[in-house]
Amino acid sequence: MSPMLEVKDLEVAYGKIRAVKGISFDVNEGEVVTLIGTNGAGKTTTLRTISGLLRPSSGSIRFKDQDITTVPAHDIVQLGLAHSPEGRRIFPRLSVQENLLLGAFARKDKEVTNDLQAAYALFPILEERRNQPAGTFSGGEQQMLAMGRAMMSRPQLLMLDEPSMGLSPLMMKRIMTTVTTLQQQGTTILLVEQNAQAALKRATKGYVLEVGSIVLSGTGAELLSSDDVRKAYLGES
Amino acid sequence: MDAFAQQLVNGLTLGSLYALIAVGYTVVYGIVQLINFAHGEIFMIGAFGALSTWLIFFDGNLALWVLPLMILGAVIASVTTAVLMERIAYRPLRHAPRLAPLITAIGISIFLQEAVRLFYDEVPFFDFPDAKQRVPFPQIEVVTGPAFQLGNVTIQRSALFTIGCLVMCSAGLWYFVNRTRTGKGMQAVSQDPDTARLMGINVDRIIVVAFAVGATLAAVAGVAQGLQVTNINFRMGFLAGLKAFTAAVLGGIGNVWGAVVGGLTLGLVEAMAVQFIPGTFGGSPWKDVWAFALLIIVLVFRPQGILGAKVVDRA
Numbered sequence: 001m002s003p004m005l006e007v008k009d010l011e012v013a014y015g016k017i018r019a020v021k022g023i024s025f026d027v028n029e030g031e032v033v034t035l036i037g038t039n040g041a042g043k044t045t046t047l048r049t050i051s052g053l054l055r056p057s058s059g060s061i062r063f064k065d066q067d068i069t070t071v072p073a074h075d076i077v078q079l080g081l082a083h084s085p086e087g088r089r090i091f092p093r094l095s096v097q098e099n100l101l102l103g104a105f106a107r108k109d110k111e112v113t114n115d116l117q118a119a120y121a122l123f124p125i126l127e128e129r130r131n132q133p134a135g136t137f138s139g140g141e142q143q144m145l146a147m148g149r150a151m152m153s154r155p156q157l158l159m160l161d162e163p164s165m166g167l168s169p170l171m172m173k174r175i176m177t178t179v180t181t182l183q184q185q186g187t188t189i190l191l192v193e194q195n196a197q198a199a200l201k202r203a204t205k206g207y208v209l210e211v212g213s214i215v216l217s218g219t220g221a222e223l224l225s226s227d228d229v230r231k232a233y234l235g236e237s
Numbered sequence: 238m239d240a241f242a243q244q245l246v247n248g249l250t251l252g253s254l255y256a257l258i259a260v261g262y263t264v265v266y267g268i269v270q271l272i273n274f275a276h277g278e279i280f281m282i283g284a285f286g287a288l289s290t291w292l293i294f295f296d297g298n299l300a301l302w303v304l305p306l307m308i309l310g311a312v313i314a315s316v317t318t319a320v321l322m323e324r325i326a327y328r329p330l331r332h333a334p335r336l337a338p339l340i341t342a343i344g345i346s347i348f349l350q351e352a353v354r355l356f357y358d359e360v361p362f363f364d365f366p367d368a369k370q371r372v373p374f375p376q377i378e379v380v381t382g383p384a385f386q387l388g389n390v391t392i393q394r395s396a397l398f399t400i401g402c403l404v405m406c407s408a409g410l411w412y413f414v415n416r417t418r419t420g421k422g423m424q425a426v427s428q429d430p431d432t433a434r435l436m437g438i439n440v441d442r443i444i445v446v447a448f449a450v451g452a453t454l455a456a457v458a459g460v461a462q463g464l465q466v467t468n469i470n471f472r473m474g475f476l477a478g479l480k481a482f483t484a485a486v487l488g489g490i491g492n493v494w495g496a497v498v499g500g501l502t503l504g505l506v507e508a509m510a511v512q513f514i515p516g517t518f519g520g521s522p523w524k525d526v527w528a529f530a531l532l533i534i535v536l537v538f539r540p541q542g543i544l545g546a547k548v549v550d551r552a
């Protein structure tokens with residue numbers, strides 16, 4: 001079976017700055033794949049290119065056997081690929097419920113209400129505050145909203161860009177547990193994290209990105225025990 | 238007291254007109270951060286669209302039932318012009334420096350004025366009048382004619398029509414923005430365009446909708462102006478556009494309700510200044526000065542406008 005997402009020789013540049021320098025990786029159905037790397041490694045750039053917000057200078061992206069390299073961003077989500085962006089990017093002046101419903105903007109089926117209930121079941125705090133403007137939420141609550149919103153499109157593949165950024169250890173744990181829950185419920189996940197420990201623990205596969213190139217890859221367990229990773233990302237000497 | 242009540246009516250009428258046009262500046266700004274300085278011409282084209290509809294289909298008929306069809310004609314003319322303008326002139330400049338679309342807007346503005354001035358009477362197949370001077374606007378029954386008298390306060394029928402238009406358009410706009418799928422999409426794009434795209438919202442389409450919404454209200458304003466002033470001309474969009482833009486900034490550019498509040502405020506201030514500022518600086522020759530003085534004062538103390546700008550939050 002071919003991978004669900006297949007990225008090949010991807011190169012992305014901002015003007016003259018080459019942010020991603022020919023990376024290849026793939027994500028199979030049912031997996032949690034993580035991209036880890038230091039600041040500026042090109043993780044966000046990679047995700048934004050996959051979802052069509054940026055255009056690669058070369059390389060290709062295939063999703064479910066379809067070439068999506070040049071598909072416009074607003075058509076990607078309908079294919080079953082959702083992206084919860086870095087910094088959460090909730091719509092601050094819309095209510096929680098309006099934010100969630102925007103996640104289902106591209107859907108035309110009648111089960112949106114059921115999925116709204118499912119999102120509320122996943123994060124009960126969102127239901128309690130469903131009429132509150134999302135901009136008044138704390139970072140952790142905004143992250144739950146951003147994940148709930150991404151799930152509202154019923155994605156087969158969910159891309160999460162640093163969901164634990166700036167969160168308390170407790171909230172971080174909560175978010176990471178949810179990642180596992182979503183995987184168990186059948187969503188394939190591509191997870192970008194600075195918190196390498198937490199990400200690798202859950203990942204079936206991981207890639208280490210350094211200044212635009214993949215320098216290491218392996219199963220989550222392999223990377224966790226790799227000396228290089230332990231030194232560079234887990235703060236051990 | 239009578240003088241105050243009279244100026245209240247006059248101010249609300251003028252303000253309603255400003256508000257109807259101001260929405261177009263603010264909606265487009267809220268979505269693409271572009272000041273569409275050619276929007277005043279969309280208002281002018283609306284008035285001419287209504288007149289053309291009347292001349293083609295109803296020449297000589299002043300019955301009230303003709304009015305909705307004239308408004309429809311106005312809306313079609315304005316929306317078509319606005320959408321073409323976006324497509325041909327603004328979209329290619331989407332990622333150009335800010336100054337480029339601004340200069341373009343001035344160009345479009347002059348182009349549209351001149352097109353009407355030079356070619357209105359040369360439109361093939363139709364016998365349109367020369368638009369180099371003022372052109373009489375059909376004075377439809379019921380909405381024009383003898384004014385109502387409330388004590389010593391005179392209320393023109395066209396004034397009631399104008400205020401009524403603002404009320405109905407505001408209600409329609411509220412419904413559209415808050416209750417429809419496209420309206421929700423517009424709000425999302427104005428708050429965060431990139432994330433809106435991740436939701437599956439086609440930003441190009443939303444921008445076209447924003448231009449069309451603004452053009453619709455401007456077209457209605459064009460008809461109201463024609464009924465009030467009894468004639469229209471190719472230059473009518475310039476000052477009205479400038480005032481409406483002022484109103485939009487006053488209320489908080491990018492904020493739809495700010496445009497309504499700003500328009501009404503500006504209209505009221507002008508009307509009151511005419512009546513109540515004594516001496517050399519009073520009277521109607523000075524009303525524009527007071528209008529812009531108000532703008533400067535508000536911007537000094539509250540740069541985001543009365544209701545506050547709803548500009549895009551960039552993370």
Ligand SMILES: Nc1ncnc2c1ncn2[C@@H]1O[C@H](COP(=O)(O)OP(=O)(O)OP(=O)(O)O)[C@@H](O)[C@H]1O
Nearest residue numbers: 014017019037038039040041042043044045046194
């Ligand atoms: N809009 C932009 N214009 C120019 N350069 C950019 C832009 N966005 C990112 N870059 C550069 O591209 C490189 C990769 O950035 P990217 O945001 O993809 O890194 P990242 O791995 O997500 O980092 P972080 O962990 O800090 O989020 C960096 O050198 C960054 O400075």
Ligand SMILES: [Mg+2]
Nearest residue numbers: 043044045086
């Ligand atoms: Mg990043």
